[in-house]
Structures are given as C-alpha cells and as structure tokens.
Amino acid sequence: MQLFGREAELKGLGELVDGPAAGCAGVLIQGEPGVGKSAVVAEAVAAATVGGLRVLRTTGVEAERNFAYAGLHQLIFPVRAGADTLPAPQRSALWAALGLADAAEPNAYLVGLAALTLLAEEAAAKPLLIVAEDVHWLDRESADVLAFVARRIESEPIGAYSWPAALPA
Numbered sequence: 001m002q003l004f005g006r007e008a009e010l011k012g013l014g015e016l017v018d019g020p021a022a023g024c025a026g027v028l029i030q031g032e033p034g035v036g037k038s039a040v041v042a043e044a045v046a047a048a049t050v051g052g053l054r055v056l057r058t059t060g061v062e063a064e065r066n067f068a069y070a071g072l073h074q075l076i077f078p079v080r081a082g083a084d085t086l087p088a089p090q091r092s093a094l095w096a097a098l099g100l101a102d103a104a105e106p107n108a109y110l111v112g113l114a115a116l117t118l119l120a121e122e123a124a125a126k127p128l129l130i131v132a133e134d135v136h137w138l139d140r141e142s143a144d145v146l147a148f149v150a151r152r153i154e155s156e157p158i159g160a161y162s163w164p165a166a167l168p169a
Helices: 007-018 037-050 068-086 088-097 108-125 140-150
Strands: 024-028 053-059 128-133 156-161
Touching: 024 108, 037 088, 037 128, 053 068, 053 108, 068 108, 068 128, 088 156, 108 128, 108 140, 128 140, 140 156
Parallel strands: 024 156, 053 128, 128 156
Antiparallel strands: none
8 A cells, every 4th residue: 555645654663663673662643533544554564564573452442441451451362371471470460450360450560560571571582563553542451551561661672553642651
C-alpha cells in the first residue's frame, strides 16, 4: 500500500522498527479519526514483521473498559507460556490478573513487574514490537501495566507504539 504525505512518519517508525535491538524507543501516534493513523502503523507492523520482529498487540475496547487486565490479557496471551519461568510472586500475580489462577486481587506492582520480565525475556529471544491501539479505551489496570513497562524498557529490544492517547505517566 502506498501512503501519500506520510513519508516523515514512516521514516520515524522505520527507524524505531530497525533499532529496537540497539535501544528501545516508543512512539505515540495521535490524530483525529480518519487521518490514517492505523494505516501508518499497519505499514510499520508490516516492516517489523519482515524485519524479523515479533509483534504483540492490544486494542482498547469501550465494552471491556471495566474488565480489569482485559487489555493486558490480549497483549500477553500469545506469550503466556513464558510465564512459567517467572519468579513465583510475579507468576502468581500475572496468572491471577489474567484469570488463569484462583487468587485474590493481584498486586498491581507484581503484575507490572511480571509483564516487564515476560516481555523482556521474549525480547531477548526475538526483538518485540508492542502495539497498543485505542489506549483511551483500555481498562485502567492494563493501561497502568503498559505505562509501567514503557517507563522501563529502555535497555530491552522492545519497540512500542500507542495511539491515540498517551499512556499515563
């Protein structure tokens, strides 16, 4: 697909896709509905896939906004088997957050740490691109975990996109 007038955006996203092994970066894509945000990111995802990166995605959905960790579940589910190697407290918290274990409400810090550890271990095997779409519709718990991860991935071979709203600081 040819995108007209998006050369600068595609160049910047291409640099992110080409460079996660050398250091992590994140990109926030914002804009009014219909301006082509999804098309630009689709191009970057295609380039990442061709470049050998693994792409993990989550999309906020208004109907799931009140389901704790629904967005995290979507992001982590493809790599959940790696959680078996996490330290026990992290593993237990993540399993509880994803609804895969009978447990009390998980400790949010341990869930964030588990997600970071799991993603970092996956990235060590193959660089990752994390795409979070419609972040403004993510449940609060997932948004908090993604923000926690985003603030700590500088030294990991992980690239991250989110749109149209920023992850909480």
